[in-house]
Amino acid sequence: DVTVYTAGPASLIEKLAAGFTEESGIKVEFFQATTGKVMARIESEAANPVVDVLISASWDTATDFTARGWLLPYTSPNAKNVPDFLKSETTVAQGVSALAIAWNPNSGTPAPKEWADLAKPEYKDLVNLPDPAQSGATFELVAALEAQSGWKLFEDLAANGAIVAGANAEALNPVLQGAKAAVFGAVDYISFNGKEKGESIEVIFPESGTVIAPRPAMILNWSKNQDEAKAFIDYMLSDAGQAIIAATNLMPSRTDIAANRPLINDLNILKIDSEAVYAGRADTLASFATIFGQ
Amino acid sequence: MGAKSVQPVNPAVLLAAIGLVIVVVVPFALIVLQAIFPELGRGSLAAPFSRLAQTLGDAKLLRMTGNTMLLGLGVAALSALIAVPLAVMRSLFRVPGALVWDILMLVPFMIPPYIATLGWIMSLQPRGYLFQLFGFDLAPFLFSIWGIIFVMTLNTFPVVYFAVSRTIEAVGSRYADVARVFGASGWKAFLRITLPLSTPGLAASLLLVFAMAIEEYGTPAALGRRAGFDVLVTGIDLRVSDWPIDLPGAAILSLILVVLSFGAFLVQRWLITRRSYQTTNGKPQSFEKRELGRWKAPVVAVFALVVFLATCAPLLAILATALSRTLSGGLTWSNLGFGNFITIFSDSTGALRALSTSLGLGVTAALLTGLLGALSAYAVVKSKMRGRGVLDVLTILPNALPGIVVAVGLILAWNQPWLPITPYNTALILLLAYCCILLPQPVRYATAAFHQLGDNLEAAARVFGASPLTAFRRILLPLIFPSLLASMLLVFAVATRELVASILVAPVGMQTISTYIWRQFEQGSVGLGMAMAFITILITTLFPLVVLSLMGKRGSLL
Amino acid sequence: MTANTVSTCDLRLDYGTTPVLKGIDIALPAGNTLALLGPSGCGKTTLLRLIAGLLAPSFGQVWIEEELVAGNGIFLPPEKRGLGMVFQDYALWPHLSVAGNVGFPLEMRKIGKAERDRRVIEALRRVELEHLANRSPGALSGGQQQRVAIARAIVAEPRIVLFDEPLSNLDRELRENMVGELASLIRQLGLTAIYVTHDQSEAFTLADQVAIMDHGLIAQLAAPEELIEAPASAKIAEFLRLGTVANMRRTATGWAFGSAQSDHALGPDAPFGHEAQVLISPHSLQACAPEQAVLTGAVKAVQFRDNAYLADIAVTEGADNLVLQIASNSRMRLGERIGLEIVSDCLRWFPAQAGQAP
Amino acid sequence: MTANTVSTCDLRLDYGTTPVLKGIDIALPAGNTLALLGPSGCGKTTLLRLIAGLLAPSFGQVWIEEELVAGNGIFLPPEKRGLGMVFQDYALWPHLSVAGNVGFPLEMRKIGKAERDRRVIEALRRVELEHLANRSPGALSGGQQQRVAIARAIVAEPRIVLFDEPLSNLDRELRENMVGELASLIRQLGLTAIYVTHDQSEAFTLADQVAIMDHGLIAQLAAPEELIEAPASAKIAEFLRLGTVANMRRTATGWAFGSAQSDHALGPDAPFGHEAQVLISPHSLQACAPEQAVLTGAVKAVQFRDNAYLADIAVTEGADNLVLQIASNSRMRLGERIGLEIVSDCLRWFPAQAGQAP
Numbered sequence A: 001d002v003t004v005y006t007a008g009p010a011s012l013i014e015k016l017a018a019g020f021t022e023e024s025g026i027k028v029e030f031f032q033a034t035t036g037k038v039m040a041r042i043e044s045e046a047a048n049p050v051v052d053v054l055i056s057a058s059w060d061t062a063t064d065f066t067a068r069g070w071l072l073p074y075t076s077p078n079a080k081n082v083p084d085f086l087k088s089e090t091t092v093a094q095g096v097s098a099l100a101i102a103w104n105p106n107s108g109t110p111a112p113k114e115w116a117d118l119a120k121p122e123y124k125d126l127v128n129l130p131d132p133a134q135s136g137a138t139f140e141l142v143a144a145l146e147a148q149s150g151w152k153l154f155e156d157l158a159a160n161g162a163i164v165a166g167a168n169a170e171a172l173n174p175v176l177q178g179a180k181a182a183v184f185g186a187v188d189y190i191s192f193n194g195k196e197k198g199e200s201i202e203v204i205f206p207e208s209g210t211v212i213a214p215r216p217a218m219i220l221n222w223s224k225n226q227d228e229a230k231a232f233i234d235y236m237l238s239d240a241g242q243a244i245i246a247a248t249n250l251m252p253s254r255t256d257i258a259a260n261r262p263l264i265n266d267l268n269i270l271k272i273d274s275e276a277v278y279a280g281r282a283d284t285l286a287s288f289a290t291i292f293g294q
Numbered sequence B: 001m002g003a004k005s006v007q008p009v010n011p012a013v014l015l016a017a018i019g020l021v022i023v024v025v026v027p028f029a030l031i032v033l034q035a036i037f038p039e040l041g042r043g044s045l046a047a048p049f050s051r052l053a054q055t056l057g058d059a060k061l062l063r064m065t066g067n068t069m070l071l072g073l074g075v076a077a078l079s080a081l082i083a084v085p086l087a088v089m090r091s092l093f094r095v096p097g098a099l100v101w102d103i104l105m106l107v108p109f110m111i112p113p114y115i116a117t118l119g120w121i122m123s124l125q126p127r128g129y130l131f132q133l134f135g136f137d138l139a140p141f142l143f144s145i146w147g148i149i150f151v152m153t154l155n156t157f158p159v160v161y162f163a164v165s166r167t168i169e170a171v172g173s174r175y176a177d178v179a180r181v182f183g184a185s186g187w188k189a190f191l192r193i194t195l196p197l198s199t200p201g202l203a204a205s206l207l208l209v210f211a212m213a214i215e216e217y218g219t220p221a222a223l224g225r226r227a228g229f230d231v232l233v234t235g236i237d238l239r240v241s242d243w244p245i246d247l248p249g250a251a252i253l254s255l256i257l258v259v260l261s262f263g264a265f266l267v268q269r270w271l272i273t274r275r276s277y278q279t280t281n282g283k284p285q286s287f288e289k290r291e292l293g294r295w296k297a298p299v300v301a302v303f304a305l306v307v308f309l310a311t312c313a314p315l316l317a318i319l320a321t322a323l324s325r326t327l328s329g330g331l332t333w334s335n336l337g338f339g340n341f342i343t344i345f346s347d348s349t350g351a352l353r354a355l356s357t358s359l360g361l362g363v364t365a366a367l368l369t370g371l372l373g374a375l376s377a378y379a380v381v382k383s384k385m386r387g388r389g390v391l392d393v394l395t396i397l398p399n400a401l402p403g404i405v406v407a408v409g410l411i412l413a414w415n416q417p418w419l420p421i422t423p424y425n426t427a428l429i430l431l432l433a434y435c436c437i438l439l440p441q442p443v444r445y446a447t448a449a450f451h452q453l454g455d456n457l458e459a460a461a462r463v464f465g466a467s468p469l470t471a472f473r474r475i476l477l478p479l480i481f482p483s484l485l486a487s488m489l490l491v492f493a494v495a496t497r498e499l500v501a502s503i504l505v506a507p508v509g510m511q512t513i514s515t516y517i518w519r520q521f522e523q524g525s526v527g528l529g530m531a532m533a534f535i536t537i538l539i540t541t542l543f544p545l546v547v548l549s550l551m552g553k554r555g556s557l558l
Numbered sequence C, D: 001m002t003a004n005t006v007s008t009c010d011l012r013l014d015y016g017t018t019p020v021l022k023g024i025d026i027a028l029p030a031g032n033t034l035a036l037l038g039p040s041g042c043g044k045t046t047l048l049r050l051i052a053g054l055l056a057p058s059f060g061q062v063w064i065e066e067e068l069v070a071g072n073g074i075f076l077p078p079e080k081r082g083l084g085m086v087f088q089d090y091a092l093w094p095h096l097s098v099a100g101n102v103g104f105p106l107e108m109r110k111i112g113k114a115e116r117d118r119r120v121i122e123a124l125r126r127v128e129l130e131h132l133a134n135r136s137p138g139a140l141s142g143g144q145q146q147r148v149a150i151a152r153a154i155v156a157e158p159r160i161v162l163f164d165e166p167l168s169n170l171d172r173e174l175r176e177n178m179v180g181e182l183a184s185l186i187r188q189l190g191l192t193a194i195y196v197t198h199d200q201s202e203a204f205t206l207a208d209q210v211a212i213m214d215h216g217l218i219a220q221l222a223a224p225e226e227l228i229e230a231p232a233s234a235k236i237a238e239f240l241r242l243g244t245v246a247n248m249r250r251t252a253t254g255w256a257f258g259s260a261q262s263d264h265a266l267g268p269d270a271p272f273g274h275e276a277q278v279l280i281s282p283h284s285l286q287a288c289a290p291e292q293a294v295l296t297g298a299v300k301a302v303q304f305r306d307n308a309y310l311a312d313i314a315v316t317e318g319a320d321n322l323v324l325q326i327a328s329n330s331r332m333r334l335g336e337r338i339g340l341e342i343v344s345d346c347l348r349w350f351p352a353q354a355g356q357a358p
Ligand SMILES: Nc1ncnc2c1ncn2[C@@H]1O[C@H](COP(=O)(O)OP(=O)(O)OP(=O)(O)O)[C@@H](O)[C@H]1O
Pocket: C138, C139, C140, C141, C142, C143, C144, C169, D015, D018, D020, D038, D039, D040, D041, D042, D043, D044, D045, D046, D047, D088
């Protein structure tokens, strides 16, 4: 058996687990929650951990776990086609999501093209931002945009009545219902999923660039089922596994897998200096909060 | 017969003490330890108190604490305002359909707060259902402190309603009638006699509401952020969900909550021990409810209005969302359909399993907390044991602990490698979590009820040969049963939909209703989640109805 | 002063389908005291509750000071009736102190704090409880609680006071003091009172009229002396324990006990064989030497009563186990045989009847 | 049978710092009945609660059937003491029917349903309530509730029964029947009983011993006759209402009331001017023509008592408002002047003392 703790869509891990069990006969027990809850559980369990494989929604956790020496070095044979920036000695991305503008075409506003568009008067009081304190990806977006052009953009947004509204899903719902017109920095795959269901929502990746959130998968070094864990990683990176990931509208981490959505290479990815950005995290969040009057 | 040493330990007290240690002391102690020793999770006692200064030095802490107090007091006050008049009507008069109103008032507990809040948001926000139907919205009100208090009150006032109506029912109208003979008008008699005599129930339930309000996460998080209104729980949640996880910080902040609720507890305790409220004595007086007469229609209208706001409005919002194909489609006929329900019924295995897990846990938690609550309340109010004050304090500790912190405490406690057996990673850990979080409800209700019982009723049972436990079972328990039953129904309702702790401690591979629903939301399938929520609310409502009708006459005590 | 302060007319009350009061008529002039006597469960408390306005009659009317307060579709709530009441179960408010309980009626009459305190203390002094003013009523003995209930009933000096066995839990000395207190209060303030009691001496001491209730009806309503001198029926005489009621049969020359043939007592003229009942009170008997007596018996029991011994004498004559009571200043020995002489003009005769117990 | 079934030794109880019982010693042989008499609030109920195990003594011991059950660090809980008890406030359980209340002690003794039902009905029949077995106790009259409490106390026929004013709310006829019932029950089953009452005749009828309690102490413990014939103090005599206690002063030849100089009664020899108290019971007085009497007075009040009228006579002689009681078969007129003659050998003398009320 292998125990997987995962942040991310429940349907994804359900399908991966089912597929893996079918292929290998190994049972998968999983625990699925937000990244925060998964980490809190691992932290609390630290005295007597049970998790074998961890799939996080934030690359940062992988870095941190590596630094703590909690991870088992493993490079899957299937990881050949995973770009280098999506893998390390201990970690490999399962898939990738990106941040975008999610815009409701029924909102009676012009379609935005750029982040800065949302600070225009047409969008007065109609923009939601996910809270960077609660979403790692949003934080990176804020940090990257701030590094690029300072706080001006966010000050404009705030002046234009943009509102910080909880985590990703919470920010999206008002846009779907029409209370707001757009999310500044929505997680793309959720919006794609909505669109697939017939919601009136468009996902717009600004030309000026955005950030991605790779979903690192790793094996904990205390795992008593290391072989099964490795097999699970292999399966996720296999054709079948990557197809399941693509079907949930995430970008597969292997570049050779097709998907029905823009892929990494189609996007302009903002460069960030992770170390510096995370070192200044508290300050960044504080400035952000001040701007949005929290 | 062997004589024992002075005042042998009453087994009821002993049972209560053991139960409290397992359910409350263990997780609480670990939370305190965690607050002191940041590395506790890794089994290390290094760097004690190192996080204290940093956490308490937070510039926002004072404001958050102030906001938390404001919220708690506001919700308690508004709950009393709504619930007390209803409770008085319900307990002293023959209100048509009383049992139905009761059950309907239980529903707010069955709606997970985050769903209820979402329902309100989707109803009142710009272009929400209210706007779609009537062309206006109430967003400014909803996203303000008043909105938060309003929504939270609608979720909590039944606690006061049930407690006060049971208390007044036990008091009966006799004492007020006596006051009227001595010249008090009906209103004066109510103010001077009935209301003060219902202090135990009122104070206890307001304490519960206060604690629930200061530890509730969903509503202030969803509504408060926009109003710039942050409270301690949002701070706590941030610390446990934001990498790097700050468990000690969360533990320290929750201890502030505990201190707040402890303050409220002291006030409550002072109120109900200052005077005697023993209205049920050895010379029973039968008490018949009065007819409402020409007040029937207005009273029913008030009940209907409150039930509409607290129960029907969120349920309708949930239903509307569940029936909508897409959120963006709005309330148009073409956008409505049973697609979400069909999806659930076509792949119902997971949902059904979650449902039966939650119902099972809910029932067990209700029974266990009911028993433990009654025993602890007995130990505190009726036994003359030394140290019963300590038991009383124990029963309020979990009151204000956010579910997530309880969950952390439980994991810390029960996931130790040296434990020979552990409930961790079994359904039992969920049960422990629910018992810990919900124990205060039966305890407070039972405490209030015990304060109304004359001492001679138990004394007589003992003299006629009943052991302490038999006297408890045959005499005391039936006498407090109406209150206890109401609180157990509350426990059942809350336990079947508890989310925050469930998410964290649920054994791998096990889903409860709430985690099931929550996962639908997470994937953006709001409609699916709402459909599931609607179905489970129906089922959890039917369940107590069936149980109560099976219980026959005693069930109608509700 | 001839106006009636409290009166009822054909007052009935049913609990569900069980009739409890079956038509009560009383008329109590202002300043008078009516004592209600009657067996347990006959409806005394119910009658008081109807008068106080705590129950609505099933039928009939209640007037207070010539105003219709209940019946004919009218119902005046208790607070408008201006009464005081001592409840049988005291009904003290547990959350108020003794002083709080007693002061309540004054508060309702909007009497200022200083005046109120003074009157509360005065009322408590009347019942000898001023030292317990600050206690909670739960921490009092039974008799103390009862006295608080009395103080509460009289503190506001209402025109009408209803007393439901107000002294049942007091010792005799206190009871007599309290009877004195109440009597002087009633007299001084001209109160009208209805007084339920099981203690006849209390009833006869306090009351201008005594009503004997039985099974929801008033069996006799009369002044105390009249009741003792002329009970309306054998049943009432027995209930009042005025003596023994014996069944007599007319002989050729007089009356004999039960089926005995020889004469035992003189009495009204009647056809031979006619049956009747006679009330033989202790003071219609005199002890004498057994040899000369027409009636003899053995001492079966001796009780001490108030100021004399009462001996139960099992009569030898007649076959129906008759037991007569005789008063004596000295204690008789159990089993002792004595003779009894009947003072015939102290006897009261009633027509024969079937049922015995009232 | 000489073993004591219930006894206490220097039993004390304090509520907080207030002593309520100050050292009670009783010793009750098996099969005996002890009556407790005493003013309201003197600690009778408290004593029963200590014996029943509902309170732990602050000091002293309680023995039941020669076993130490309380004191010296030992405390046997009530259910192990095997008692029955009638609580002063009845302590009926409102959620159980009358039959459920009465059957409870039998259930605790694990007596089967059929047998239980039989005995419940029998106990209810003793208190004349078998027709109300299925009622809720809340729907009973006060006296009916009290009888349920009695039935519950005796239904299991415990060896020891504690009665706390068990008949206080019953009418006289029923009370006498119940006294008879209880007496026969106590005799038949050889019960040991402690019986608190305010009714002396009840106490004297039922009890082998009577204890007069006062302020937490036993003032006198004696057989009924002894108590009447030889009360230990003037206070007790007054409490028992055995007559009037008058202050006397020794004159040269006899004793005079108060400060009067002329002789009013004969009595023990003592130095001139010596003071003493004397108990003048109604039967130590005889009415006579006022002209020839050394003592005269006016009729102040007349009460009917049990079987005779009791007249209060305000005595003219002496300055201290002395009121004497005299029994009479006929009703005296208020205000009538009569002469009184004292039968000196019926008087009881006590040394003078300060306080009066017990
Ligand atoms: N809880 C208490 N706290 C303080 N004093 C108390 C308490 N209970 C009773 N007392 C006092 O103890 C004394 C004895 O009470 P107890 O009930 O034994 O009297 P009692 O002799 O039974 O009187 P009664 O004839 O009126 O029933 C009373 O003066 C009473 O006021």
